[in-house]
Amino acid sequence: MTLGLFYFFAFVAILGALGMLLNTKNTVAGALSLVATMIALGAIYVQLDAYLIGALQIMVYAGAILVLFLFVVMLLNLRHDEFGGSGWAKPVLATLGALALGAGFLSLLPGAFDPPVALPAGFGGYRLVAEALFTDYVLAFEVTSLLLLGAMIGAVILAKRKID
Amino acid sequence: MIPITHSIALSGILFLLGVLGVLTRRNLIAILMSIELMLNAVNLALVAFSQHWADYAGQLFAVMVIVVAAAEVAVGLGIVISLFRNRESVNVEDASLLKW
Numbered sequence: 001m002t003l004g005l006f007y008f009f010a011f012v013a014i015l016g017a018l019g020m021l022l023n024t025k026n027t028v029a030g031a032l033s034l035v036a037t038m039i040a041l042g043a044i045y046v047q048l049d050a051y052l053i054g055a056l057q058i059m060v061y062a063g064a065i066l067v068l069f070l071f072v073v074m075l076l077n078l079r080h081d082e083f084g085g086s087g088w089a090k091p092v093l094a095t096l097g098a099l100a101l102g103a104g105f106l107s108l109l110p111g112a113f114d115p116p117v118a119l120p121a122g123f124g125g126y127r128l129v130a131e132a133l134f135t136d137y138v139l140a141f142e143v144t145s146l147l148l149l150g151a152m153i154g155a156v157i158l159a160k161r162k163i164d
Numbered sequence: 165m166i167p168i169t170h171s172i173a174l175s176g177i178l179f180l181l182g183v184l185g186v187l188t189r190r191n192l193i194a195i196l197m198s199i200e201l202m203l204n205a206v207n208l209a210l211v212a213f214s215q216h217w218a219d220y221a222g223q224l225f226a227v228m229v230i231v232v233a234a235a236e237v238a239v240g241l242g243i244v245i246s247l248f249r250n251r252e253s254v255n256v257e258d259a260s261l262l263k264w
Binding site: 002003006010013014017018020021024027030031034037038041044045047048049050052053056057060061064065068069072073075076090091094095098101102105106109110112113116117118119120123124128129132133137140144147148150151152154155156157158159 | 165166168169170171172173174176177178180181182183184185187188189191193194196197198200201204207208211212214215216217218220221223224226227228230231232233234235236237238239241242243244245246248254
């Protein structure tokens with residue numbers, strides 16, 4: 001049952017990613033299929049006992065980041081986006097390389113991992129994750145807030161003025 | 165419980181799709197979305213390893229990756245808007261000043 005659900009959401013995620021990748025006509029539709037991928041990944045996080053990350057995924061990725069993408073796409077009016085014909089060689093070579101890399105990667109996977117460790121009770125809930133975040137990893141947390149501040153200032157400056 | 169090979173296989177497939185997007189698309193916004201896809205694939209691997217070894221570090225790094233992704237999108241889309249103002253285009257081939 002849970003494995004069936006995982007396959008379903010994995011299928012949705014790959015389908016959404018392919019929709020984003022292959023949709024060269026309509027950037028809005030591409031962004032919306034990426035939303036499907038993000039939500040499916042959020043569901044998979046919940047199945048992987050990462051409840052907090054699943055909720056954050058839906059809120060931050062599907063909610064904020066993709067809305068920002070859609071906002072910019074519509075602001076720039078890119079519904080019909082222009083594509084320079086750069087020939088077929090590069091996409092074909094890239095696809096072949098990715099297929100070879102993927103085949104090698106997937107063939108290495110079976111038997112590559114030790115058996116899983118038993119999970120403690122309450123694993124992945126907000127309480128225990130927050131406890132770890134604010135004790136052992138509090139320095140990383142604070143540095144993250146500085147990064148966000150820097151990104152906010154940078155985004156405002158970039159979007160405000162013209163670059164010569 | 166989901167076997168970890170399944171999660172890592174899905175993560176690898178999504179990452180390769182993102183790489184393909186970065187290599188083949190010409191639209192700067194599509195390239196940024198492909199980068200988001202790659203970050204998500206990495207997040208999936210982190211969460212899967214976190215469950216596999218019953219260690220919170222993976223989930224906390226996933227939180228950091230989400231924060232970095234949000235910052236990256238804010239700055240990246242700011243750059244896209246500046247580029248569009250200057251070149252009236254978001255095609256990466258129109259912004260080849262530094263390309264030799």
